[in-house]
Amino acid sequence: MSILDDASAARRVRDPLDRMLQYLERHWRVYALIAPAIFFILAVVAYPIFETLRLSLYAAPRNSTVEVYVGLQNFRDIFADPFFYQLLWQTARWVVLAVVMKTVLGMLIAVHLNHDITGRKFFRTAFLIPWGIPYAISAVIFRWIEQPQYGYLNAILLKAGLIDQQIGILGDPSIAWLGAVVADIWIGTPFMAIIFLAGLQSIPQELYEAAAVDGAYRWQQFRYVTLPQMKSVILIATLLSTIWTFVGFDVIWTMTRGGPLDSTSTLVIWIYKTGFENGNLGLAAAFSAIGFVILLLFAVLYLKIYTRGDGESL
Amino acid sequence: MSVATGAADRMRTQVRVYAVLIALLGVMMFPFYTMISTTLKPDATIFQSPAELLPTSPSVSSYLDVWAQTEVITWVANSFIISVSTVVLTLLLAIPAAYACARNDFIGKRTFLLSVLVVQMFAPVVLIVGLFDVMVTLGLMDSYLAVIIPSAAFTLPFNIWMLYGYFKTIPVELEESARIDGASQLMVLRKIVIPLAMPGMVASVTYTFLYSWNRLLFVLTFLTSAGKYNIPRGIFSMVGVLSIDWRMMLTVAVIGVLPLLILFAFLEEYIVAGMTSGAVKE
Numbered sequence: 001m002s003i004l005d006d007a008s009a010a011r012r013v014r015d016p017l018d019r020m021l022q023y024l025e026r027h028w029r030v031y032a033l034i035a036p037a038i039f040f041i042l043a044v045v046a047y048p049i050f051e052t053l054r055l056s057l058y059a060a061p062r063n064s065t066v067e068v069y070v071g072l073q074n075f076r077d078i079f080a081d082p083f084f085y086q087l088l089w090q091t092a093r094w095v096v097l098a099v100v101m102k103t104v105l106g107m108l109i110a111v112h113l114n115h116d117i118t119g120r121k122f123f124r125t126a127f128l129i130p131w132g133i134p135y136a137i138s139a140v141i142f143r144w145i146e147q148p149q150y151g152y153l154n155a156i157l158l159k160a161g162l163i164d165q166q167i168g169i170l171g172d173p174s175i176a177w178l179g180a181v182v183a184d185i186w187i188g189t190p191f192m193a194i195i196f197l198a199g200l201q202s203i204p205q206e207l208y209e210a211a212a213v214d215g216a217y218r219w220q221q222f223r224y225v226t227l228p229q230m231k232s233v234i235l236i237a238t239l240l241s242t243i244w245t246f247v248g249f250d251v252i253w254t255m256t257r258g259g260p261l262d263s264t265s266t267l268v269i270w271i272y273k274t275g276f277e278n279g280n281l282g283l284a285a286a287f288s289a290i291g292f293v294i295l296l297l298f299a300v301l302y303l304k305i306y307t308r309g310d311g312e313s314l
Numbered sequence: 315m316s317v318a319t320g321a322a323d324r325m326r327t328q329v330r331v332y333a334v335l336i337a338l339l340g341v342m343m344f345p346f347y348t349m350i351s352t353t354l355k356p357d358a359t360i361f362q363s364p365a366e367l368l369p370t371s372p373s374v375s376s377y378l379d380v381w382a383q384t385e386v387i388t389w390v391a392n393s394f395i396i397s398v399s400t401v402v403l404t405l406l407l408a409i410p411a412a413y414a415c416a417r418n419d420f421i422g423k424r425t426f427l428l429s430v431l432v433v434q435m436f437a438p439v440v441l442i443v444g445l446f447d448v449m450v451t452l453g454l455m456d457s458y459l460a461v462i463i464p465s466a467a468f469t470l471p472f473n474i475w476m477l478y479g480y481f482k483t484i485p486v487e488l489e490e491s492a493r494i495d496g497a498s499q500l501m502v503l504r505k506i507v508i509p510l511a512m513p514g515m516v517a518s519v520t521y522t523f524l525y526s527w528n529r530l531l532f533v534l535t536f537l538t539s540a541g542k543y544n545i546p547r548g549i550f551s552m553v554g555v556l557s558i559d560w561r562m563m564l565t566v567a568v569i570g571v572l573p574l575l576i577l578f579a580f581l582e583e584y585i586v587a588g589m590t591s592g593a594v595k596e
Contacts, residue, residue, distance in 0.1 A: 023421065033414035034426060037407045037470060044467035045433050048444030055443060105338075112334045115327070123335055125582045130342060132585070133574055134528040136546035137567045140553065141345045144352065144560055152348045155364035166364070186345065191589060198590040247437030250530040254550055268439045275443050276535065284443045291440040299435045303428060 049292070055285035062279035074286035083262070091246070091266040094181060098245045101185045103238055106192025111222070113193070114200040124197070131190035135250035142183035143255055146170055170256055173263040180255045180264050184248060192237055199233035200226065236305055243298045247291075267291055353377070353565045360561050376565040383559075386566050388541060389548035393527055393570070396461050396544055400526040401519050403466040408473035408518065413507065415474070416481035427478070434471035438464060438531055449536055460536035461544075465529065469522040476521075476591060480514030481507060517588035520581050527574065545570035 024031065056074055058067040078084050109127055113120060130138065145153050148168035157163045169179035203226065211221045227234075249268050252258060258265035258273055265273065268291060275284030352360060354372040380386055415423055438445070445464060454460040488510075489502050497505065508515060530546040537543065543551060549570065552563040578585065 027418070027420050030414045030418045030420045033410040037411035037430075037474065038426070040407055040467060041430070041433055041470065044445075044448075044464055045436060045441070048441040048448055049436070050444070051447050052441050052444030055447065108334070109338055112331050112338070115331045117328060117331055117335075121582070123339065124586070125578055126339055127342060128582065128585065129575070129578060130345075132524055132528070132578060133571045134530070134546040134549070136530045136549045137570055138345070140549055140563055140567060141349045143553075144564060145345060145348050147560070149363040150361055150365050150560070152365050152367060155367060158364050186342070189342075194586055194589050198586075243435055243437070247439050249439045250546065253534075254530065254553060268437075271439065272442065275446070281443050281446070288440045288443055292436075295435060295437070295440060299432045302435065303432065306431070307428070 052285045052288045053292075055282055056289045058282045058285075060280075060282040060285070062275065062281050067282070070282070074283050075289075077283065078286055078290070087262075087265060087267060087270055090177065090263070094177060094184075094266050095242060095245045098181050098184050098188065099238055099241050101181075102188040102192045102241055102245075103234070105185070105189045106237075107196050109189070109193035110196035110200055111226075113197050124194070127193055128190050130186050131188070135187060135248075136254045138183055138187050139251045139254035142179070142186070143170065146179050171260055173261040176256060176260055177264045180252055183255060184245065184251050187251065188241060188245060192241060195233060195237040196230070199230050199237075203229045232305070236302070239298065239302055239305065243295065243302075246294070246298075267294075349564050349567055353561065353568055355561075357561060376561050380562055380565040380569070383562055384552070384566055385540065385543070385548060386569055389543050389545045389566070390569065390573075392458075392542055393544040396458060396465070396533075397523045397526040399458065399462045400465040400469065401522045403462060404469050404473050404522050405515075405518070407466065407470055408477055409503070409508070412474045412477035413481055413503065415478050416484075417486070427475070430471045430474050434468070438468055442531065442535060446535060455536060456538045456542065458537075458542065461526075461532040464532055465522075465526040469525050472521055472588070473518045476514050476518045476588060477511060479591065480511035484510045513584060513587065516581060516584040517591075520577065520585050521588045523577070524574070524585075 055067070057069060057071060059070050059073075060067045113123055113127070145151050146169045148154060148166045148171070153169075154163070154166040158166070170176050207225050207229065208221055211225050216224065246266075247268050248266075249272065252264055252266065252269050253272065256264040258269040262270075267287065271284050271287045271291065274287060275281050351367075351369050353376045354374070355366075355369045356371060356373045356375060359366060359370065414420075415427060449455050449460045454463075484507055488506055492502050492506055493499075527544075528546065530550060533542075533544050533547040534550065537547065540551065545566070549563060549566055552559060552566065
């Protein structure tokens, strides 16, 4: 062993690149196993994200291969257009109403499913169905229900004497979004119900017994036992539901394509319309970039909640 | 909440619970009722204004006409092709990755798993413009792959997490003893790991299958020839600007939902396990 050898050995240990190679040599099998998944996600998700962000700086008509660099012009156009703020408002009211209704209805279903009753499995399966069928199908069913002349809704309202002539909900710019959001609520409620039910089942029964001994009424039990115990489940479920509602495309596109007079358009509907109906991919990419920023905020929040306190559970 | 003190109390609770559940179920099932009852009406009575809420003379003529008047067979077949291919591709990518994470500690594991989780949140629709560019560049437009590849990418995160969770619960000793008996790594995976992780596998497969069966966006954007439409795209193509053949469209809808109902009836528990895995931690 010469001094020279010792020195080079020490250098090797210190050299981070070398250490990395040594590590890889020992663990290459593990990395080989996850490499296909990583490569796939990079190619199919990360690269298109990059591509979208790049396109947002270009004028890129859909039907030609010519792309002209325009800097931030697309964004300037967006922020200068009063309709953009209208669009944000429409998106916000859509998401808020849908998520609130999904949460309330989901909780109502979950609380009542959380009883020892016969046929519970049947109920749980039946409540699940709207969540699991094609969105486009749900959309056309609701379009049919709300159809002005032949739809069931108008027939019922007429019979009940609530209206004296048929109304065209989806054709009226002031209420069309309500007609569409109903379908979205119908589809999204089962998820909340199932998640809440799982959460309810993990609450220790003793807590309720103690509350009952203290003479708490059913509502008080819900308020002071159920809700606090369910806090993190409710938080994660509403956050996920918010994200999915925000990016919901199929339902609105099938029901109204964002109309009438763009009154049912949300940000993602507008991305699609701008890119694929009006053929302006650059501008659509700029709208997408704004969507990314909003999603990123949600994603950070989700990770924060998900990894809270227990980084070791991974 | 079974804190009822007496039998009478318990009875009252039961009645109340059933009443609420049945009322809620009635509301939830009403859209299905309108769909199915419409398809059972003879052509003439559908367009009666206001609608008759009960079909007075039910007939199955819609179901006889739908085969001749629409491409429903092709759409169902395409839905199967797309969904099954997506399931296979996703599993091929997810099983090795999930297994590697469950069995080893390595630098970057936490980052990998968490980034995968974030991917799940990046909904396809916000990167559809970039994806469109990629598909055009790769010459994949109007090929099934243009739908299968992104569907697999967006179901991959769920699959990796689901399988990772199940693989972790399988004792290493079981695998080691098989290895001592001379089984190859692949055989261990096939004969021990995958069978033991079956509930997770079923949940993953069901989720992926439903995802690609139900989604419209990729097919709408990347497939242009009508012969390649799946069920949602087929339904969408029937939504005319001026007129809609409601009777045929809703009949196709019933046919598109039927396979899923069978799936639900048999696999409900796995679906629920899958749904709750992301939100309710053990």
